[in-house]
Amino acid sequence: xxxxxxxxxxxxxxxxxxxxxxxxxxxxxxxxxxxxxxxxxxxxxxxxxxxxxxxxxxxxxxxxxxxxxxxxxxxxxxxxxxxxxxxxxxxxxxxxxxxxxxxxxxxxxxxxxxxxxxxxxxxxxxxxxxxxxxxxxxxxxxxxxxxxxxxxxxxxxxxxxxxxxxxxxxxxxxxxxxxxxxxxxxxxxxxxxxxxxxxxxxxxxxxxxxxxxxxxxxxxxxxxxxxxxxxxxxxxxxxxxxxxxxxxxxxxxxxx
Amino acid sequence: xxxxxxxxxxxxxxxxxxxxxxxxxxxxxxxxxxxxxxxxxxxxxxxxxxxxxxxxxxxxxxxxxxxxxxxxxxxxxxxxxxxxxxxxxxxxxxxxxxxxxxxxxxxxxxxxxxxxxxxxxxxxxxxxxxxxxxxxxxxxxxxxxxxxxxxxxxxxxxxxxxxxxxxxxxxxxxxxxxxxxxxxxxxxxxxxxxxxxxxxxxxxxxxxxxxxxxxxxxxxxxxxxxxxxxxxxxxxxxxxxxxxxxxxxxxxxxxx
DNA sequence: GTTATACTTCGTACAGTGTACGCAGTTGAC
DNA sequence: GTCAACTGCGTACACTGTACGAAGTATAAC
Numbered sequence: 097x098x099x100x101x102x103x104x105x106x107x108x109x110x111x112x113x114x115x116x117x118x119x120x121x122x123x124x125x126x127x128x129x130x131x132x133x134x135x136x137x138x139x140x141x142x143x144x145x146x147x148x149x150x151x152x153x154x155x156x157x158x159x160x161x162x163x164x165x166x167x168x169x170x171x172x173x174x175x176x177x178x179x180x181x182x183x184x185x186x187x188x189x190x191x192x193x194x195x196x197x198x199x200x201x202x203x204x205x206x207x208x209x210x211x212x213x214x215x216x217x218x219x220x221x222x223x224x225x226x227x228x229x230x231x232x233x234x235x236x237x238x239x240x241x242x243x244x245x246x247x248x249x250x251x252x253x254x255x256x257x258x259x260x261x262x263x264x265x266x267x268x269x270x271x272x273x274x275x276x277x278x279x280x281x282x283x284x285x286x287x288x289x290x291x292x293x294x295x296x297x298x299x300x301x302x303x304x305x306x307x308x309x310x311x312x313x314x315x316x317x318x319x320x321x322x323x324x325x326x327x328x329x330x331x332x333x334x335x336x337x338x339x340x341x342x343x344x345x346x347x348x349x350x351x352x
Numbered sequence: 353x354x355x356x357x358x359x360x361x362x363x364x365x366x367x368x369x370x371x372x373x374x375x376x377x378x379x380x381x382x383x384x385x386x387x388x389x390x391x392x393x394x395x396x397x398x399x400x401x402x403x404x405x406x407x408x409x410x411x412x413x414x415x416x417x418x419x420x421x422x423x424x425x426x427x428x429x430x431x432x433x434x435x436x437x438x439x440x441x442x443x444x445x446x447x448x449x450x451x452x453x454x455x456x457x458x459x460x461x462x463x464x465x466x467x468x469x470x471x472x473x474x475x476x477x478x479x480x481x482x483x484x485x486x487x488x489x490x491x492x493x494x495x496x497x498x499x500x501x502x503x504x505x506x507x508x509x510x511x512x513x514x515x516x517x518x519x520x521x522x523x524x525x526x527x528x529x530x531x532x533x534x535x536x537x538x539x540x541x542x543x544x545x546x547x548x549x550x551x552x553x554x555x556x557x558x559x560x561x562x563x564x565x566x567x568x569x570x571x572x573x574x575x576x577x578x579x580x581x582x583x584x585x586x587x588x589x590x591x592x593x594x595x596x597x598x599x600x601x602x603x604x605x606x607x608x
Numbered sequence: 609g610t611t612a613t614a615c616t617t618c619g620t621a622c623a624g625t626g627t628a629c630g631c632a633g634t635t636g637a638c
Numbered sequence: 639g640t641c642a643a644c645t646g647c648g649t650a651c652a653c654t655g656t657a658c659g660a661a662g663t664a665t666a667a668c
Contacts, residue, residue, distance in 0.1 A: 111551045123665045124615025151654065162618035164656075173655065224533040225541075228548055233561050240563040250570035252587075253563075258526075259588045266522040270514075277480040285481075292484055295367045305489050307496040307509075314506035331508075332515045338598040339591025380644025381634045407625065418647040420627080429626065 100147065101222055105171050113175055114182050114229030129159060131169055135179050139215075142180065147217035177221055182229030184215050190238045197344065198337055200242035204257070205264050205333055212268040216276075219269045247347035256340055263336050271325045289316040356403065356477055361427050369431055370438050370485030385415060387425055391435050395471075398436065403473035433477055438485030440471050446494045453600065454593055456498035460513070461520050461589055468524040472532075475525045503603035512596055519592050527581045545572040 112118050116131060137158050141150045152173060156163040170176045188211060193203045212218055226232050239257045248256065278284055283291065289312060296302055302309045368374050372387060393414050397406045408429060412419040426432045444467060449459045468474055482488050495513045504512065534540055539547065545568060552558055558565045 107548050108551050111548065111555055115555050117555055121615060121665095123613065123663095125617085125663045127616070152656080153654085156618095164618050164620095164658095165616085167656070168616070168618095222529060224529065224536070225544060228552055230556065233552075233556070233564060236568075237561045237564045240567055244563060250567045251574055254567050254571045255584055255587050258584070259591060262522040262526060262588070263519070266518040270518060273478060273480060280480070288481060292363050292367065295364050296484055296489075299367055299371050299373055300486065300489070305493045307500060308489060308493045311496055311506045311510050315510045318507055328511055328514070331511050332518070335515060335595030335599065336591060337595070339594035342594040343591065377636095377644060379634095379636045379642070381646085383645065408627080409625085412647095420629095420647050420649095421645080423627070424645060424647095 100177060100220065101174055101224055105175065109171060110175060110178065111228065113170070113179055114227055127168065129161065129165070129169060131179065134159065134166060134169055134176070135183055138176060138180055139183065142217040143215060147220045150217075178227035179229070181218065181221060181223070182227050182231045184211065184218065185229075185235050186231035187211060187214070188231075188235055188238075190234065192241075197243055197246050198341065201256075201260055201337060201340065202333070204239050204242050205260050208261060208264045209268055209329065212264065213272070216268075216272045219265065219272060246344055248344070252343070252347075256343075259340070260336065263332060267329050267332055271329070274325070286316040289313070356429065356433060361431065365427060366431060366434065367484065369426065369435055370483055383424065385417065385421070385425060387435065390415065390422060390425055390432070391439055394432060394436055395439065398473040399471060403476045406473075434483035435485070437474065437477060437479070438483050438487045440467065440474065441485075441491050442487035443467060443470070444487075444491055444494075446490065448497075453499055453502050454597065457512075457516055457593060457596065458589070460495050460498050461516050464517060464520045465524055465585065468520065469528070472524075472528045475521065475528060502600055504600070508599070508603075512599075515596070516592065519588060523585050523588055527585070530581070542572040545569070 113131065118131075134155070138150060138155055141155060141158060152166055153163045156166055159166075166176070170179075188207050190207070191203055193199045226236075236257075239261070240253055243253045243256050274285070281288065293302065369387065374387075390411070394406060394411055397411060397414060408422055409419045412422055415422075422432070426435075444463050446463070447459055449455045482492075492513075495517070496509055499509045499512050530541070537544065549558065
């Protein structure tokens with residue numbers, strides 16, 4: 097139900113948090129927790145029970161402290177989400193694939209996909225602006241290196257990386273939502289379609305929508321196996337890279 | 353802050369609501385409101401103040417009734433969102449563009465984009481499953497007709513339409529978020545980047561991320577004009593359709 | 609050694625959210 | 639005239655993020 101915003105406060109404060117450069121004070125009691133402890137606990141909750149379950153109270157309970165204690169470590173929930181994001185981006189292997197740009201971009205897409213599948217809550221965080229932590233920076237640098245030196249302008253490099261990332265984000269979100277809706281509703285897409293068809297036909301006469309009826313049925317009967325989700329991802333990625341290819345060829349051989 | 357789920361209750365009830373086929377009872381007082389009145393008011397709130405502002409209480413206030421009154425017309429907020437979605441999909445012109453599939457798919461992308469830009473709250477509704485109302489059905493039928501008869505299988509037709517829709521959804525969401533974050537933060541992307549660079553450089557040494565520094569600056573200095581958002585959309589759509597083209601050519605001339 | 613200061617934890621409170629429940633009043637069927 | 643079906647809606651509940659301030663503690667300054 098909830099898409100949460102990441103933080104947007106003071107740049108210096110946020111960066112200190114992301115890079116763990118908080119100047120530790122001399123006076124006063126030593127803090128009982130660390131930023132990393134809180135982030136670890138938050139990730140555990142988000143990974144296992146979803147982002148909606150990760151309330152500040154729940155998280156505090158998990159850590160055995162009062163809810164307001166967390167606000168000594170983070171200005172607000174948004175900043176915590178920022179650090180969580182940067183942390184999981186650190187899980188990217190960031191493999192340096194030898195060969196052409198296409199293989200590299202393919203790797204970028206695949207690694208991001210795996211990450212999203214492992215932490216589906218990431219898809220519910222609306223990043224107003226990327227949290228410029230160490231892992232986000234390294235990720236962006238690595239992604240840009242996939243399209244460096246093939247004749248694209250700086251802006252085109254950014255657009256291309258954003259395009260691939262946008263595709264992966266959308267594709268995985270669709271897949272994850274599809275998976276979750278099956279769990280919540282207890283119905284597969286096929287069952288859901290078959291449950292609606294008779295009512296729909298009675299209310300409106302499905303013959304008015306011949307293509308929808310035909311394709312809907314075909315999709316419903318084929319798309320119950322999980323491999324099909326993978327197939328849709330591959331299909332879209334191939335289309336996308338084919339499209340990028342057209343641009344790259346155009347840029348690398350402008351005299352042709 | 354909130355991404356809301358659309359409804360997922362009894363199919364018959366939901367379809368009755370979407371198609372306005374509620375059997376009106378004979379006994380009891382005549383309802384003071386209609387489904388359409390509520391939906392119109394809800395759309396007004398969502399369009400002007402965003403989805404977060406569209407609470408049931410706010411909506412009820414707007415209509416001059418008690419909050420719980422709305423639950424006489426809709427089982428829950430999810431179902432209301434479903435009807436809202438189906439209603440705005442009715443604004444699609446669904447123009448029948450003459451010529452090739454590419455022009456038709458292009459039109460599909462453009463009309464959907466316009467709609468999302470006009471009703472940005474749509475992007476925050478996580479549709480677990482499409483609300484099968486009259487306008488959603490007509491939209492799907494129209495979209496499928498763009499890729500009918502060019503040699504694709506039924507499943508490929510659905511995948512292709514979903515791919516284009518997914519792209520538009522993601523692209524517009526990015527653009528809308530970018531627009532909104534400027535309003536909320538009072539900073540353009542360039543200003544934001546320039547506010548972070550000195551801190552980032554001090555904390556970590558930006559020279560470790562040469563590509564990011566170069567490209568980030570280039571993007572920041574160019575992407576402040578609104579036309580650039582349009583440009584990014586065009587760029588991605590061209591890539592995508594190029595990619596689809598590769599598949600269509602392959603299917604239409606398999607003997608080559 | 610005392611005091612002042614900076615820092616900690618966290619209970620309480622506030623303004624929200626969606627909606628379950630049940631009561632009071634109204635209408636038409638019998 | 640009676641009853642069942644229906645409508646509007648007040649109240650309540652379990653949540654949410656977090657502002658405020660009180661109480662306690664460790665250290666710097668004197």
